[in-house]
Amino acid sequence: MIAVVEHELSVNDVVQWVETETNGGAGAVVTFLGIVRNNSQGHKIQYLEYSAYKPMAEREMQRIADEVRERWNFPCTIVHRVGRLEIGEASVVIAVASPHRGAAFEACHYAIDRVKQTVPVWKKEVAVDGFWWVDDPMAGPLQESSQQLDVAL
Amino acid sequence: MNHSNASQVEPLKQIEMPVLLFASLKDAAGSDQIMVRLSYPSATPMTVQDFLAQCGQQYPAIAAWLPHVRVAVNCTYADAQQTLTPGDEIALLPPVSGGTL
Numbered sequence: 001m002i003a004v005v006e007h008e009l010s011v012n013d014v015v016q017w018v019e020t021e022t023n024g025g026a027g028a029v030v031t032f033l034g035i036v037r038n039n040s041q042g043h044k045i046q047y048l049e050y051s052a053y054k055p056m057a058e059r060e061m062q063r064i065a066d067e068v069r070e071r072w073n074f075p076c077t078i079v080h081r082v083g084r085l086e087i088g089e090a091s092v093v094i095a096v097a098s099p100h101r102g103a104a105f106e107a108c109h110y111a112i113d114r115v116k117q118t119v120p121v122w123k124k125e126v127a128v129d130g131f132w133w134v135d136d137p138m139a140g141p142l143q144e145s146s147q148q149l150d151v152a153l
Numbered sequence: 154m155n156h157s158n159a160s161q162v163e164p165l166k167q168i169e170m171p172v173l174l175f176a177s178l179k180d181a182a183g184s185d186q187i188m189v190r191l192s193y194p195s196a197t198p199m200t201v202q203d204f205l206a207q208c209g210q211q212y213p214a215i216a217a218w219l220p221h222v223r224v225a226v227n228c229t230y231a232d233a234q235q236t237l238t239p240g241d242e243i244a245l246l247p248p249v250s251g252g253t254l
Contacts, residue, residue, distance in 0.1 A: 053175055
């Protein structure tokens with residue numbers, strides 16, 4: 001189960017999926033949930049906008065799940081959400097099932113680190129004092145947001 | 154004057170390729186897609202590196218980003234020496250920031 005979606009993520013769905021894949025052989029399922037934080041580098045965040053190069057993002061996520069399968073022989077599922085996300089909402093969910101817990105934590109950690117490195121998904125932080133793309137190499141001074149102008153007026 | 158050398162110069166091939174843009178790059182260009190005109194000797198394949206050079210000349214608004222972007226060809230990361238074929242799907246990818254740490 002690999003997908004880029006525009007709706008709310010379900011932890012239950014991914015857990016069920018990896019558990020089923022093991023045909024009852026799972027003794028542990030480890031999940032990772034990335035959620036939207038209300039602050040970033042001293043700015044109060046209002047919401048985030050995620051965008052993706054969808055076909056390539058799904059391909060890269062499949063590649064990561066395949067790497068987990070090759071390295072640990074565990075099923076791994078990754079679902080990423082795009083669009084506008086409010087504080088506390090989940091942007092990415094990963095689940096790994098395995099016979100024992102130790103290696104499942106390790107594999108899940110590996111998967112989220114790889115997601116951050118290679119999956120073409122971008123995050124725009126919208127704060128009360130401006131907005132910016134995270135890790136934008138050309139990021140200059142804060143761009144004024146209309147929200148801030150509204151507040152100022 | 155002997156012009157035989159000139160007649161041996163390879164003719165230039167010219168094609169126009171759509172290029173997909175994302176995130177900050179899309180904002181800078183004001184569009185999620187640009188058309189890049191590529192001209193190259195017909196006997197020599199165009200590489201990703203050549204493509205980036207011509208892209209920067211035609212779109213000064215995004216030229217400053219180009220040293221920082223990764224190029225994807227047909228949904229796979231490409232290196233500078235990879236050759237391009239008409240019909241390839243080219244995308245310029247700013248540094249990714251998916252997931253949450």
